Amino acid sequence: MGRVMEIVEETPYRFRIDPRDDMRVPGIAFVSRALLPDSGADKWLEQVANVATLPGIVDASYAMPDAHWGYGFPIGGVAATAVEEGGVVSPGGVGFDISCGVRLYAADLTRDELAPLKAALMDGLGEATPRGMGTGAVWKLAGRDELEDVLMGGSRYAVQEGHGTQRDLDRCEDFGAVADADARQISDRAMERGLHQLGSLGSGNHFLEVQAVESVHDEAAASAFGLRVGQICVMIHCGSRGLGHQICTDHVKTMESAMPSYGISVPDRQLACVPVRSPEGASYLGAMAAAANYARANRQLLGEATRRVFSRVTGRSLELVYDISHNLAKLETHGGRELCVHRKGATRALPPGHGDLPADLAPHGQPVLIPGSMGTASYVLRGVVGGAAFASTCHGAGRLLSRHQAIKTVDGTALQARLESAGIAIRGASPRGLAEETPEAYKDVDEVVAVAEGAGLATRVARLVPVGVVKG
Numbered sequence: 001m002g003r004v005m006e007i008v009e010e011t012p013y014r015f016r017i018d019p020r021d022d023m024r025v026p027g028i029a030f031v032s033r034a035l036l037p038d039s040g041a042d043k044w045l046e047q048v049a050n051v052a053t054l055p056g057i058v059d060a061s062y063a064m065p066d067a068h069w070g071y072g073f074p075i076g077g078v079a080a081t082a083v084e085e086g087g088v089v090s091p092g093g094v095g096f097d098i099s100c101g102v103r104l105y106a107a108d109l110t111r112d113e114l115a116p117l118k119a120a121l122m123d124g125l126g127e128a129t130p131r132g133m134g135t136g137a138v139w140k141l142a143g144r145d146e147l148e149d150v151l152m153g154g155s156r157y158a159v160q161e162g163h164g165t166q167r168d169l170d171r172c173e174d175f176g177a178v179a180d181a182d183a184r185q186i187s188d189r190a191m192e193r194g195l196h197q198l199g200s201l202g203s204g205n206h207f208l209e210v211q212a213v214e215s216v217h218d219e220a221a222a223s224a225f226g227l228r229v230g231q232i233c234v235m236i237h238c239g240s241r242g243l244g245h246q247i248c249t250d251h252v253k254t255m256e257s258a259m260p261s262y263g264i265s266v267p268d269r270q271l272a273c274v275p276v277r278s279p280e281g282a283s284y285l286g287a288m289a290a291a292a293n294y295a296r297a298n299r300q301l302l303g304e305a306t307r308r309v310f311s312r313v314t315g316r317s318l319e320l321v322y323d324i325s326h327n328l329a330k331l332e333t334h335g336g337r338e339l340c341v342h343r344k345g346a347t348r349a350l351p352p353g354h355g356d357l358p359a360d361l362a363p364h365g366q367p368v369l370i371p372g373s374m375g376t377a378s379y380v381l382r383g384v385v386g387g388a389a390f391a392s393t394c395h396g397a398g399r400l401l402s403r404h405q406a407i408k409t410v411d412g413t414a415l416q417a418r419l420e421s422a423g424i425a426i427r428g429a430s431p432r433g434l435a436e437e438t439p440e441a442y443k444d445v446d447e448v449v450a451v452a453e454g455a456g457l458a459t460r461v462a463r464l465v466p467v468g469v470v471k472g
Contacts, residue, residue, distance in 0.1 A: 005045050007036070013455035017045065022267065023052040029063040030388070030455040034447055044074035050267045051079050055275070056087025058339065062389040064346050065451040066398025066443060071095065072270035075345035075399075078392045083276045083331065083338040088264065089284060090273035091255065093342030094329050096248045098288055099295035100206075100239030101173075101325035101347075102369040102395075103303055104380065105318035106225075107232040107310065111212040111467065114232050117314055118425060121210065122468040124309040126427030129208055129302065131201035131472035138199025138301040139163070147195055151183040154293030155300040155323075163304045170358045172323040173348065176300075177293050182286025186243070187250050190287075194243030194294055199301030203472035204403075205396075205437055206238040208306065209371070210425075210468040211378060217460040221364040221382050225321050227462050234310070234318060235378060235464070236302050237371055239327065240295040247291050251284040276331075276340045285329070292328060299323055321380070322367035324348065326395035334390055341390045349383035349393040349458045368458050370449060373397045373442035374434075375419050377465050379449050381458035393457035397445040406441035407432060419469075429471035437471070 007029075008016045015036070017027035027048040029036075037044060044067050051073055052061035058080055067076030072092020081087025114121065130136035139158075141147050149157050154177035158164055169176040183191075201208060213231045216222045227233070240247075255272040258280045259265070264273060274280040300323075307318050326347040329340055350357055350366035357366055365383035372378045376397070383391060401409065412431025415438055419426055426434070452458050 005049065007045070013451050017049055019052065023049055025052050025057050025060050027052050028060040029067065030451060030457060031063070031065050031067070032447065032451050035065055035443060035451060044069045047074040048077065050271060051077060053267055054079065054081060054088055054090065054271065054273060055264060056081035056085050058082050062392070064392070064394040065448045066345070066394040066396055068399045070344060072268060073342065073344040076394060077344045078342065078346045078389045080334065080339040080341040080390050081276065083340055087276055087340055088273035089276045089281050089329055089340050090271055090342065091248045091252050091284060092270045092272065093344050094248070094288060095327040095344050096245045097239035097327055098244035098247060099292035099325040100327045101295065101299065101323060102371055103236045103299045103323040104321040104369050105234040105303060105306070106227055106321050107234070107316055107318050109232045109314055109316045110230045111232060114314065114467070118468065121309065121313045122425040122427050124313050125208060125306060125470050128305045128309050129201055129470050130199065131203065131428060131470070133203050136200055137197050138305045141195055141198055144191060144195065147191060148183045150198060150297045151290035151293055152181050153177055154296040158297045158300045164300050168300060168320050171320040172296060173325055176296055178289040180286060181289035181293050183290050185283045185287035186247060186290060190243050190246035190250065193246050194241065197241040198294070198298055199305065200241060200298070201238050201302065201472050202241055203433065206472055207374065208302065208470040209235045209466055211235055211464040212467055213462050214377065214465045215463045217462065218382070221461045224361060224364045225367050225380065225461065226319055227321065227380065232467070233464055234306055235369070235371060236299055236306070238298060238302065240291040241298065243294055244291040247287045251287065254280055288329065292325060295325065296323065322369060324369055332390065339390070343392055345395050346392045347395045349381070349387055349391050351383045351385045351387060351391060368393055370394060370445065371396050372445035373439040374437045374469055375422065375424055375439045375466060376445055377463050379445065379463055380461045381449065381452065382461050384456060384459050387457055388455065389457065393452050394448055397442040397448055399441055400443055401441040403436040406438050407435040409440055410435050410438045424466045425468035427468065427470045433471060
């Protein structure tokens with residue numbers, strides 16, 4: 001039987017679920033009334049309460065403005081556990097697409113300058129971007145040894161091998177690679193799945209989108225990020241592909257078997273977890289870090305393929321604004337305690353002056369990349385001082401409809417015609433794939449971002465609108 005949810009409105013942007021039954025901390029949802037789920041519909045608030053039962057959880061179980069139902073944790077869920085106080089790590093708090101994230105490039109090209117070249121650019125990007133459910137990749141790895149180099153080195157290894165620049169690393173979370181990766185904790189099946197997909201987009205809500213900066217809300221931050229009104233940008237959204245999915249599958253099974261030996265029970269088997277300080281916890285974190293490095297390298301390779309097409313068609317260059325992940329568990333220090341911070345469909349939003357930021361970004365805070373749904377706006381935000389939820393914020397618009405519901409709502413061919421008539425070029429998507437990602441299947445990204453800003457999670461820098469989309 002599901003939990004009875006009683007929600008208290010603390011502010012117009014913050015709602016609380018008080019602890020009851022086996023909850024160890026309250027649940028906090030950063031939403032507006034417009035973003036609260038209808039009674040009996042999406043059960044993500046119940047998942048917020050379930051996450052609040054995890055051993056070692058501190059402060060609260062948080063949900064971001066784009067929250068919706070996910071595996072174990074809601075997508076848009078943030079929770080931290082105290083490592084030295086029996087705190088656990090849960091693959092359900094990371095998700096199957098480990099280190100899925102967003103990368104944004106800025107071009108020295110305006111929308112007006114692109115107009116006569118747009119069709120050729122979109123054709124080139126469509127041809128150069130491997131996508132879909134199966135194999136096919138920008139980088140044909142020599143074998144397992146080279147894959148292990150990627151798993152340990154991430155974007156740093158890709159750049160070392162000539163696929164990028166030092167700036168790409170300076171403008172990437174963790175400067176291109178997560179520490180403590182351990183490829184020995186990855187199964188042969190996961191390795192096999194990763195061997196042939198490096199530099200590929202995948203399917204579902206993953207995309208490569210050409211965008212234009214429509215408006216700037218923070219001139220100083222936008223200048224530091226390299227953004228200006230009318231400028232063309234490229235946004236890439238993808239993750240660790242089959243390798244990450246297999247790692248999550250493998251380690252959930254291991255943790256389910258191990259929980260009884262640690263005296264752990266959870267209200268939902270999808271919240272399988274073990275202490276961070278356990279052999280199983282260390283194994284998962286090592287494998288997860290390796291998958292994160294694969295995802296960083298994956299976006300790096302796709303970005304390099306995009307750069308080549310962009311240069312050939314337009315004669316102009318692309319510079320990386322930032323690359324940020326939104327499916328990770330990271331060991332961080334908050335309030336003097338070491339915490340395992342799970343961000344599942346949520347992104348880190350470091351404040352101005354944070355030591356993990358490159359010097360040129362530190363005065364302004366970390367860039368935060370918020371893609372909208374296909375055919376709608378996306379945003380660049382920045383972290384703020386005193387941001388809640390361990391310096392975290394939303395990661396996108398957030399689904400309203402499942403993919404199955406979406407394809408009953410719209411006709412994919414008609415949707416493509418609608419988008420094309422609005423000046424948005426579409427490449428590569430099947431009618432069914434388009435229908436699954438129709439804008440009607442997502443929340444209003446403007447409302448989501450307004451709530452994130454109103455709740456003090458991040459602040460707006462720029463609004464971008466789509467010009468063309470490459471889909472799986």
